[in-house]
Amino acid sequence: MQLSKAEEQLMQILWKKEKAFMKDLIDAYPNPRPAQTTVATLLKRMQDKNFVDYRQFGRSREYFPLVKKKDYFSRQVNGMIKNFFNDSASQFASFFTKETNLSKEELEELRSLIDQEIQNK
Incomplete structure (x- = not known):
C-alpha cells in the first residue's frame, strides 16, 4: 500500500x-x-x-x-525496480549510476558497499 x-x-x-x-x-x-x-x-x-x-x-x-521508515522505503524502491526496470536490479543500478552524476568517490563508496554485501552472502 x-x-x-x-x-x-x-x-x-x-x-x-x-x-x-x-x-x-x-x-x-x-x-x-x-x-x-x-x-x-x-x-x-x-x-x-x-x-x-x-x-x-x-x-x-x-x-x-505502525510501519518502520526503512521497511516502507525498501518496499518503494523494490516496487520502482519492478515497475520501471523490469525487476532488474542491474538495470536500476546502471540507470542510477549514469543518471545521478555521482562523483568518482561516491561510485567507489558504492562499490565498497556492494563488495561488502557480496562477502556477507
Missing part, C-alpha cells in the same frame, strides 16, 4: 518524533501549517491503510507509526 505525498510528509514527521499528539504534529510542519482537520483526515486515511495507530489519553490521541 502506498502513501500520498501529503501522507508521506506527515509520516516523515511521525517517524522522526516516534509518537506525537495532534498539536505536536501540526507544530512540526513548516509554515503555512495545515489545518487540524486536514491533519486529522490524513491520519484517518493512514490509519485505514495500517500505517499509524494511536493511544487514547482522555480526549487526546497520541499517534505512532
